[in-house]
Amino acid sequence: MPKKKYYYHSYYYTYSNKKRRAKKIKMIVGGLFILLLFTGTFCFKILPLFSTKQNSETIPTSEEILKLATDETEEVPEILAEENSFQQEKEKELITINGNLQAGDTLYESLIKEGVPAAEILNLQEKVKSVVDFSYLPVGSEYSLKYSPEGKVTEFIYKPNPIDIYCIDIPASDSEDLKVVKEEISRETVHFEGVIKSSLYESMLECANSPQLALQIADIFAWQIDFLTECREGDTFKILVEKQYRGDFYRWGNILAAEYEGELLSKHTAIFFTDPTGHTDYYTEEGKSLRKAFLRAPLNYKYISSYFSKNRLHPILRIWRPHLAIDYAAPTGTPVSTIGDGTVIYVGWDNGYGNYIKIRHPNNYITAYGHLSRFATGLKNGQKVKQGEIIGYVGATGLATGSHLDFSISKNGEKVDFLKIKLPAAFSIDPQYKAQFKEAKDRLLNDLEKNRGLDLTLGSDNLRSINLEKE
Known part of the structure; x- marks a missing residue:
């Protein structure tokens, strides 16, 4: 009977093989880690995080930091000099x-x-x-x-x-x-006061050597005083005006406050005020506007060639029909101004009226300007315009026999006679700005009454020019 053969399985080989494989894996992982570490250190300057010891040789001392900062500071003027040199070279080319x-x-x-x-x-x-x-x-x-x-x-x-x-x-x-x-210009406030001898124009010319200031005063009080007929000898005036100058050259700016008192007139006061929205105007001491909502005429004209009429013989068509406007005769090119604040609602050609402009004003007023030779530069529909702003120039476009302005005004959609309507007053101070107005008024009236600074007598005992010191 044959003997059974017994086979013995060796566990030694299996164990040693696993051990060698684990050792290889550790070596590979360790090699990769070292490779990544050196790559990060030299290429990306990442310091090893696992080191518990810091090499004192790699840490800059305070002296080294100070020296580095000093070196960089010394380099700044050199960099700026290079930039300035480049800029100068560039400017030389211009x-x-x-x-x-x-x-x-x-x-x-x-x-x-x-x-x-x-x-x-x-x-x-x-x-x-x-x-x-x-x-x-x-x-x-x-x-x-x-x-x-x-x-x-x-x-x-x-x-x-x-x-x-x-x-x-x-x-x-x-x-x-x-x-x-x-560029900024120098400014100062100047005080003038005087007594009328013959006319405001001559008195202001003697006082300030400036016809411009006389015209400004007349314009400010245009709705309260007729200086051609109501001005009397002995009337007095006071003004505060801004003087703008550069070197030896100067000009007069806005009149900041004015006061006029006459024999036939009560005392009239004007305060110049600009509200926070930028709106400027002259007001009474109570904050009411001195001007009306509309000018008395939209231009300086020679005469009225045709009045508002329900039935007029047309000079070209030779038929009888209404003429619901006023024709102001004036030379071609005479500036035409809007009579009040408003919004342009039409600018362009309109058959018989030629070059034509329509402006909508507050309180349902609309004004129209016809036969213009041209429009003001840049005028367009929707544009806001201020009273007195030039919108066009007199001409004879459309059906016109000569140079004139055809001007009409409508109230609530119906044309009315401009020469007969009662002109509405302009807006008073907005209630929310009354505190600012009172502050400005008190300061200006205080300066108007005071005679501070340099007193310059100009040819008359009752005429003085006083330069107010800047506060």
Whole structure:
């Protein structure tokens, strides 16, 4: 009987094989970890997080930090110097043109002669039209223009008179906003007072050597005083006016407060006030506007050539029909102003009226202006206009036999005779601004009554000019 063979299974081989495999895995993982550690340390400057010891050699001392900061500080002037040098080199490349407009000159022609491309001049005109009207520049206006060798204008400085200077930076892109800076001018408040001898005009000329101030006073009190018929010898006046100057040149600004008292008149006081919304006007001491809602006429005219009528023979059509307007005869080009604050509701051509404008005013009034030769620059539908603002110019467009303005006014949709209506008063001070108005009024009236500062006698014992110190 054969013997059974017994086989013994070796567990030693299996165990040693697993041990070697685990050792290999540990070596691979350890190698990868070391590789990642060195890669992070040298490439990304990541410090090992597992180290519990800090190498004092790698930590900068306070002296080293201070030295590093000093070195960087010393480098700043060098960097700034390099930037300034670059800016100066850039400015050297720019071409500068300075000019002065004489009678008959235009800015366009002047710049063309200097070699500025026509397209760039027109582009400049379009960009600065909100600040400078190229079509009307006063004789003597000074200008300075900088442009690159490629013909691109970068800066435009405009000086329409010896006092005002506008510096305009022209952006390279149309999407950027225009940067306009008006140089500051010196200002002071001046006090004048006097006694009427023959007329306000002559007295103000003797007192302040300024017919402009006489016209300003007459305009302020236009609805209260007729200075042609009501002004009497012995009447007195006082004014506070802003003086604006640059160097030896000066001009008169707004009259800030005025007082007139006469033989035939009671005492009249005017306070100039600007509310927080930017609205400016002259008010009584009680805060009521001195002006009416409408001007007495929309222009300076020669005479009225045709009145408001229900039945008039038309000079061209030769038929009888209503003429519900007033025709003011005036030379072509005479400025036409809106008679009151309002909104433009139509500007364009209207058959028989030619160039035509309609403006809506508060309290359901609408005014219309016809036969204009042209409109004011930029006038458009929806635009807000202020009383006295120029909206167009007299002409003879449409059905017209001569140069005149056809002016009409409607109340609640019905045309009325402008010469016969009772003109409404302008708005008084808004109740929410009464505190600010009272503060401004008290200060101005206090200055008007005080005779502080330098007393300059000008040719008469009762005429004084007093410069008020700035507070």
